[in-house]
Amino acid sequence: MDTSRLKAAAIGEIDTRRHQLSELSQKIHSNPELGFHEVKAAAWLTQYLEENGFTTELGICELPTAFRASYGQGKPAIAFLAEYDALPNLGHACGHNLIAVSAVGAGLATKPAIDQCGGSILVIGTPAEELYGGKIKMAEKGAFDNLDIVMMVHPGTHDTATTEALACQGLEVEFFGKAAHAAGKPEAGINALEAMLQSFAAINSLRQHIKAKARIHGIITDGGQAPNVVPDHSAGLFLVRADDDTYLDELKQRVLNCFIGAATASGARLEYKWGNVRYAPMLNNLTLAQLFRQNMQSLGREIQIADPTKGFGSTDMGNVSQLVPSIHPFAAIAPKEVATHSPQFASAAASEAGIQGLLDAAKALAMTVVDLVTNPEIVIKAKDEFMENK
């Protein structure tokens, strides 16, 4: 099987469609939609896939804006994931318009390889990455069952073939105290705000003695109503993150102890609720990451394996990576000083560099599929690696 000829065909296909892909990306960028409300984006993406020979199904997993598009049949079944949700007030400040269209472009570009070598290619539309962990719900409904490989590329400020993402769970906390005149009769009050402040102090003390990559951060959403009233209610939202699931479980208990201790000390009653989605850490498949890296390098891009000691958030792709051999590389579209989730990054997601990142990502994804369908032993190697590290 002629790998280099099929790769050249994939690159040619993306170049031919450059204008269409760029237009689709700009259209999604100019019409930002929040998680689970990505009605236009999901319709445009599925329509384009349908027009180009894919069989599509919109509204899978009981999520109206999730979709599945497929071409070809049988094994290996390789999926590209599309994200297309925007951020409140910031629009496409995470560049998910580029993720969506790179997945679609890569899907179309792999058709000649699938025609020649067999197997199937899927583009799976995964809504609400930012706020609700859409892939976690989709995983529960079996959306990633029976897949052999899953890949997606996220825009960023560096080209990296791997991504470091932490296990993460949210925590909602409330303290209930007793209101009283803060000057006239403070001794009659139980101060719910003080309980919250003590919790922050306890967490700050704890933070010195936790593992390097773990993170605890939070905000106060209710700190009382008036300075002359002892607050009878306070509320906060927190996130706890860790390198692996076991340490996350341990850390969650230690963080909770900070709140329990503050409740005891203040006399305020504690109520709490852990978030109903839990992000899993990213399990990078290095067999796939190396292939992707070589393909990006062949397009003239400098791309590294990410430094595992820095730069990590959490993503619902982590949950997918625990089920199927996966990669979630980054393609740079902005200089390193630009922060994601900023207005500058939103501009970059509609810039020339943004489109270039999209096209290169689509090419490298499609070329990686060519590597996989022409060398079935690499699929076995990726799966063996996955089983070993799981």
Ligand SMILES: [Zn+2]
């Ligand atoms: Zn984001």
Ligand SMILES: [Zn+2]
């Ligand atoms: Zn993102």
